Structure formats: structure tokens, C-alpha cells
Amino acid sequence: MDYIDTKHVAAELKRRLQDAFPGVKFSVRKGTGTASAWISVHWTDGPSTTDVEEITRPMQGSQFNGQEDRYESTGNTVTVTVKGRKVTGSPLVDGIDTHQEVSEDARKAAADLWSDARDGEDPSLHSNGGFHGALVIDGHTIEANYTRTQVLRIALLVILPQRWAAATEQAAQTARPASTSEEGEEAAEPLTLTHTDEDGTTVTGTRLGDGAADVLTRHDFKWHRKNQYWYAPGSRNKEADTEFMAAVAADLTAAKLRVTTALSEPTPTA
Incomplete structure (x- = not known):
């Protein structure tokens, strides 16, 4: 052989x-x-x-x-x-x-869930230890352990599977023709997650009550009243953080929102 x-x-x-x-x-x-x-x-x-x-x-x-x-x-x-x-x-x-x-963004999302389950307790206060009882989050039992270990388990059992399922669904939607509603009307236009040097990382196309605001504020986006879009503070004139954008897109998809991602061409240098 x-x-x-x-x-x-x-x-x-x-x-x-x-x-x-x-x-x-x-x-x-x-x-x-x-x-x-x-x-x-x-x-x-x-x-x-x-x-x-x-x-x-x-x-x-x-x-x-x-x-x-x-x-x-x-x-x-x-x-x-x-x-x-x-x-x-x-x-x-x-x-x-x-x-x-596990990325820092996923750990942050897991820490938020840990905090919610602990009545708003800040997990960073236990960064050097702190042993806590078991938690049940999204149907998963997080066994009693130190804070950092519990947050990591939440990321592995809850956050990452949700994001991966959303990313897989988004890829499937991209591969399919545009869907229509039960009444035959065209589905709502997808949100657009974009990064440019001038505006930084932005999201356009949101509608009042569509659930996007909850997701975007969780990722520290702010609403720009004049330009009518969501933007990530501090992202202007910087390279696109593709890992961050992928996490945002995954969470928007998990909230059953359609989203497309676009990056501007890099500005030529002398």
C-alpha cells in the first residue's frame, strides 16, 4: 500500500x-x-x-x-x-x-449574556477570579465555574453557534434568487453594511421596529441623524475591521434581517 x-x-x-x-x-x-x-x-x-x-x-x-x-x-x-x-x-x-x-467580539457578546443572567452584574469585576453557580442560557446549562470560564462556555455554546448558523443562512440566501412575501410582493430590501474611508463602518436601510437597532447598539453603533444611518464610532480613516463586520452581519442575520456587506476600494497612495 x-x-x-x-x-x-x-x-x-x-x-x-x-x-x-x-x-x-x-x-x-x-x-x-x-x-x-x-x-x-x-x-x-x-x-x-x-x-x-x-x-x-x-x-x-x-x-x-x-x-x-x-x-x-x-x-x-x-x-x-x-x-x-x-x-x-x-x-x-x-x-x-x-x-x-474565540474572538474578542464573541467574548464580549457572551459577557453581555452572562451579565443579563446575573441581573446586570459586571463580569469584568471578576476578571481575576470569582466562582459562580450554574446558569441556563438559551437552553444550555453553563456549569458552576469561574467567571472567565463561564463566559467562554457561553461563547462556545451559544454565541458562536448562533453566528455560524446565521452566516450559513446568509450564504444560502445570497445563492438563492430574491425571495418574495406570501402575498407575492417583493421582500424588503436588505440592509447594507459598508466600510469607506470617509464614513467608516456604516449600516443603511434600517426601518423603525425591524430589530436592527437592538443588534447595532449592542455592537456600539450610533445613529447619525443628519445622514440617517448607523455608524461605528472611531472607524473613519481606518482599514475595515472585517472580523467585526462579519460579527455584525451574523448577528443581524440571526435577527432575521437580510444584509449585504461591501468594502470600498483602498485609496491609492503616492
Whole structure:
């Protein structure tokens, strides 16, 4: 049987992850030294570890049997491209570590939920500790633990799944033709989330009572009375914070609002 070198498996794994989860940036690295037959995968927010491991599991050629203290073959085979030629064989990979990072924006949203569940208590007051009882948020039990750990669990169990579901739905809506209402009328125009040097990050197209205001104020947007749009303070004359914009778009979509995102072309420099 042919064996596929770890580096070729890592390259194929990254391609599969990008195909499965478009828009998510994955770092896929081959181990060094004694871990040379291992691969590590890192990403921020996006899909859950369970979802990612559905892609990584078939790429592992062996796994550790703790009872017998040895590695055993998984029987998996993979097909990769090496120098323009398709090669199929057993992957020389003993294990694949997955690490989902949580962005600061997601942690902030989780901290807000923690505060709401604690009658407005500020989680930052317990940044160096503070042990609290269990919470139930959005149907998920957050076990008793230190404040920072509880906030992280809320981000992983509530915030990130909601945002990923919203992002997936938004991608599906983008791929479909414009929908119509039950009466046959055209659906409301989508909101537009834009970043320009002149105005910074703005949202236009909102309507009174559509729910956008609650989402945008949660992300610290302000209403511009003269120009009639929402804007992110301090974002003018700066590069677009794409991670922030993605989080805003995901939360607007989760609130069942259609939203399109646009970035201005960078201003040429001399």
C-alpha cells in the first residue's frame, strides 16, 4: 500500500476545510520533531469543533490505543495531488489536534449574556477570579465555574453557534434568487453594511421596529441623524475591521434581517 506523507495530507486537509467552510481562515500545520506525524488545525469563531472534526477524522491514518499503549491503523485512505498527479494511500498521520479560538467580539457578546443572567452584574469585576453557580442560557446549562470560564462556555455554546448558523443562512440566501412575501410582493430590501474611508463602518436601510437597532447598539453603533444611518464610532480613516463586520452581519442575520456587506476600494497612495 502507498503511504501519503504528512505534509501532503496537511495540504489536502486545508483545501477540504476551505471548501467545507468558505470564508473561515484555517491554519493547518504539520508537527515538528517527535510530533512530525501530527497535524494541528486552528481557526477563529466559525464552525464548531465537532463540525471541523467531521472533515479531519477521515484524514487520520492511525490512532492511539491507550489500553494496549500502541498506535493502530484506522484503515483510512486519502487522495491527494503530488506534483500534478493524483495519489491514493494511507495517510501518515497519527493524530490531528483541533483548536477553535474565540474572538474578542464573541467574548464580549457572551459577557453581555452572562451579565443579563446575573441581573446586570459586571463580569469584568471578576476578571481575576470569582466562582459562580450554574446558569441556563438559551437552553444550555453553563456549569458552576469561574467567571472567565463561564463566559467562554457561553461563547462556545451559544454565541458562536448562533453566528455560524446565521452566516450559513446568509450564504444560502445570497445563492438563492430574491425571495418574495406570501402575498407575492417583493421582500424588503436588505440592509447594507459598508466600510469607506470617509464614513467608516456604516449600516443603511434600517426601518423603525425591524430589530436592527437592538443588534447595532449592542455592537456600539450610533445613529447619525443628519445622514440617517448607523455608524461605528472611531472607524473613519481606518482599514475595515472585517472580523467585526462579519460579527455584525451574523448577528443581524440571526435577527432575521437580510444584509449585504461591501468594502470600498483602498485609496491609492503616492
